[in-house]
């Protein structure tokens with residue numbers, strides 16, 4: 371960790387730093403286990419090149435999810451300021467991992483459903499944030515179909531075309547999806563409190579063997595998008611599905627909408643990482659051709 375970041379972290383936490391140990395597993399930032407002089411072990415993320423608002427908005431998202439008291443979320447200990455040029459960092463309580471408890475799937479299903487049910491003020495949020503390093507516009511919309519189209523799919527398609535990640539034909543092909551969204555998104559539901567970037571890498575196991583969700587891109591939206599993200603790189607167990615439905619049953623047709631709700635995370639992945647995610651986004655779209 372850069373010396374200037376170490377000083378900023380030490381000052382914010384009120385203790386010198388005894389040692390730092392770099393962790394793997396993240397896709398965007400540098401992550402460290404940090405031992406403080408006062409013996410506390412904390413988790414610190416840094417990114418010298420990041421937008422200064424990235425970590426402050428992640429901290430707000432973590433706190434918002436934590437307020438639901440539905441599923442474990444790391445507590446925020448300190449965060450850098452978005453309004454000055456001091457080193458960007460986010461310090462969280464350190465989550466020590468253990469093997470998953472025998473009822474991990476049930477805890478996750480119940481906890482995620484309770485998180486979603488705790489709701490949001492609208493489709494969107496009172497501030498913009500980031501998914502990975504990409505900006506998320508959270509200005510609220512009257513309907514979920516409008517929000518998913520105008521605030522989620524459209525900006526990522528524009529970015530992909532502008533950056534040359536995707537062909538210009540995307541403007542037309544994804545544009546036609548946008549006009550049909552009101553018929554595709556499923557029945558209108560109250561806005562759910564979403565993690566917003568719930569791929570399996572952001573799902574951890576804490577020292578009790580219970581689920582802990584990290585690295586959110588939180589906002590109010592349709593809960594099926596969190597569930598579709600969880601299916602992007604794996605298949606949650608039937609026990610998880612059952613537990614989720616015990617608390618907050620899914621609407622009819624939810625499984626048919628999984629590809630629709632994977633379009634946004636795949637577009638994000640295409641813009642962050644390129645490669646096969648570009649064709650994966652097209653394949654998800656093809657379900658609705």
Ligand code: ADP
Nearest residue numbers: 395396397398399401413444462463464465585
């Ligand atoms: P990125 O923003 O780069 O995706 P993450 O927030 O996913 O970074 O964190 C990177 C890695 O650090 C995770 O995969 C996880 O192994 C570990 N990690 C994240 N948060 C904590 C925490 N609070 N306590 C312990 N380890 C953590």
